[in-house]
Amino acid sequence: ADAVLQHAILQINAKEFAKAQKALGGLIKTQPEHPKMDSAIFYLGLCMARQKQWSEAVKNFKLLLSEYPKSTVRDRTLYEWAWCEKGANNTEAAAELYARFLGDYASSPLAKDVAFELAELEFENKRYDESIARLQKLTKGAPKELQAKVLYRLGWCYFSKNDMAKAAKFFEAMLAQDNKSPMATMAHYQAGEAQLKLKVYEPARNHFAAVVGRKSPIQEQSLLRLGECQALTGQWPQSQQTCASFLKSYPKSKLAPRARLGLGWAMENQQKYAEAIAEYRKVIAAGKRDATSARCQFQIGECLFAIKKFDEAIKELTLVEVKYGFAEWNAKALLEIGKALQGKGDTAAA
Numbered sequence: 001a002d003a004v005l006q007h008a009i010l011q012i013n014a015k016e017f018a019k020a021q022k023a024l025g026g027l028i029k030t031q032p033e034h035p036k037m038d039s040a041i042f043y044l045g046l047c048m049a050r051q052k053q054w055s056e057a058v059k060n061f062k063l064l065l066s067e068y069p070k071s072t073v074r075d076r077t078l079y080e081w082a083w084c085e086k087g088a089n090n091t092e093a094a095a096e097l098y099a100r101f102l103g104d105y106a107s108s109p110l111a112k113d114v115a116f117e118l119a120e121l122e123f124e125n126k127r128y129d130e131s132i133a134r135l136q137k138l139t140k141g142a143p144k145e146l147q148a149k150v151l152y153r154l155g156w157c158y159f160s161k162n163d164m165a166k167a168a169k170f171f172e173a174m175l176a177q178d179n180k181s182p183m184a185t186m187a188h189y190q191a192g193e194a195q196l197k198l199k200v201y202e203p204a205r206n207h208f209a210a211v212v213g214r215k216s217p218i219q220e221q222s223l224l225r226l227g228e229c230q231a232l233t234g235q236w237p238q239s240q241q242t243c244a245s246f247l248k249s250y251p252k253s254k255l256a257p258r259a260r261l262g263l264g265w266a267m268e269n270q271q272k273y274a275e276a277i278a279e280y281r282k283v284i285a286a287g288k289r290d291a292t293s294a295r296c297q298f299q300i301g302e303c304l305f306a307i308k309k310f311d312e313a314i315k316e317l318t319l320v321e322v323k324y325g326f327a328e329w330n331a332k333a334l335l336e337i338g339k340a341l342q343g344k345g346d347t348a349a350a
Helices: 002-013 017-030 037-050 054-067 074-087 091-104 111-124 128-138 144-160 164-177 182-197 201-212 219-232 236-249 256-268 273-285 291-306 310-324 327-343
Strands: none
Touching (some): 111 144, 219 236, 291 327
């Protein structure tokens, strides 16, 4: 019978859960007095959990905890029970079990993982301060892999609280420990977003560039952000190249109008006014009455003003209010119309 249990454990390690489940079920049924019955029940529950048979797994875990008070796998059993509740989307029940674990098995080798996973649930439930307090206790003494996860989640907690300085700090601290995992790619992006909100454009640009170099699932938005940050740091040729690359790679993206605006803006700032106007008109031609289109309409007027085509500039700037009606761009357009009137010598109208 002990050989059956050991073989089932080997099958579990090989992820042959259905085979192990069948063997363990037979062992429990035919050998009810087996000296390692608690282990058999635990591993049977584990097989079920790994196959997402949540409720059946929980029955076994509850049985072990109620009938075997001296079992050496009680901490693992409670942990796996919590995982089942989480898998079944019973997050409140999972959180209660994690808290129970930390009360009963604080010295368990699993305690740090449990504390982290409870902090994750607190984050998901938008209880950011509780999550932060729990995570802060794990920043020292945790294994390196777990510590990187802790720093990453702290970054997200502060980002969600709109504390961008601390968010950037923790994302960058995480990157100092782990700069190669998929989690690191997202940490680069979020650090860039935080610094962009703080108007710290050069470090933000570098983070977005790091993401673009990884060919990740967030490549699209990272490429656009890189182009925008290149513009914000005066790297106009690079911004033009990045925005053009975006449009070539993602021509049908919902972000394409913003990339085309960025392309026009980079051209305009290199005094390539005719080319810039052509790009702005492509955005307007889509017929959307959104802020991006309003900005493009405004920039057409600005380009015409720059080359002293004042009448045409006034005509285009007037359309900002007529067609779009965004207060910010209306005010700017009105100011530029006044400048254009002065430029053509009509000071009375201005």
